[in-house]
Amino acid sequence: MSESGKANDLLAQIPKGEKKGLPPVHLWNPDFCGDIDMRIARDGTWYYLGTPIGRKPMVKLFSTIIRRDGDDYFLITPVEKVGIRVDDAPxxxxxxxxxxxxxxxxxxxxxxxxxxxxxxxxxxxxxxxxxxxxxxxxxxxxxxxxxxxxxxxxxxxxxxxxxxxxxxxxxxxxxxxxxxxxxxxxxxx
Known part of the structure; x- marks a missing residue:
């Protein structure tokens, strides 16, 4: 699957519902699916495939499914866990x-x-x-x-x-x- 296909697939897996609040990423333990070419720069800019993600609603959505395990950062859904890079803090x-x-x-x-x-x-x-x-x-x-x-x-x-x-x-x-x-x-x- 292409890198952009991976990102779109990940977005599609984020549970949607009427409840407000953040997804319970701390409760999800899916298999690790590898790293994707996504990076959060020190200034807070999110990059995908080396290009800044210009759509703030997409960045906000991704920010709700980030988790840190040790020194590593992941975007996580109930069925998929992918590694991303964070230059300093997310x-x-x-x-x-x-x-x-x-x-x-x-x-x-x-x-x-x-x-x-x-x-x-x-x-x-x-x-x-x-x-x-x-x-x-x-x-x-x-x-x-x-x-x-x-x-x-x-x-x-x-x-x-x-x-x-x-x-x-x-x-x-x-x-x-x-x-x-x-x-x-x-x-x-």
Whole structure:
């Protein structure tokens, strides 16, 4: 079967129904059918056969059936599981809405596929530092073990909101959301 035939076949297998919400991909365990030439770039652009997928509804549909097992990413339906490549994270947090302030502050993010994520216990923020450049790479948990890379402009907004806090004997700069403090950088002693 051709690569485009595989993608169309995969789309046809996504269960349709009247229920809202995401498909239960964590419950599906079909046979692995191989890799397809699909890639999600660091900026959130989805590519198929080297060409950007320009139809946002298609990208949004594919984004509902992505699953991560270990370090590998798959598009999965009840009867088929295909491997895809993800350069960094499968989603990008593009906007930030701030409600309240201090410990009662709520940070509401919107992803590149229109998922709304409120940072908190179930959706933590973490910042990784590049081992070579020490440049921060901030992430937000979207669902399961899938993250969104927080866009640089949104991260700058978070830095503007950051407050110092002593934690485990160290002073951190971080943000509050939904009653949880998320460190974004250690302050010098």
């Amino acid at each position: 989603f990008v947090a593009l906007t930030l809405q701030v409600e309240g302030e201090g410990e009662r502050q709520v940070l509401r993010f919107m992803s590149n596929v229109d998922d709304e994520i409120v940072a908190g216990e179930e959706h933590p923020i973490r910042v990784m530092l590049d081992k070579d450049t020490a440049e921060p790479a901030p992430y937000l948990r979207v669902r399961g073990n899938l993250d969104a890379l927080i866009h640089r402009n949104v991260f700058y907004q978070m830095v503007e909101l950051a407050v110092p806090r002593d934690q485990d004997g160290e002073c951190w700069l971080g943000v509050w959301s939904s009653g949880v403090f998320f460190p974004i950088g250690r302050l010098p002693a």
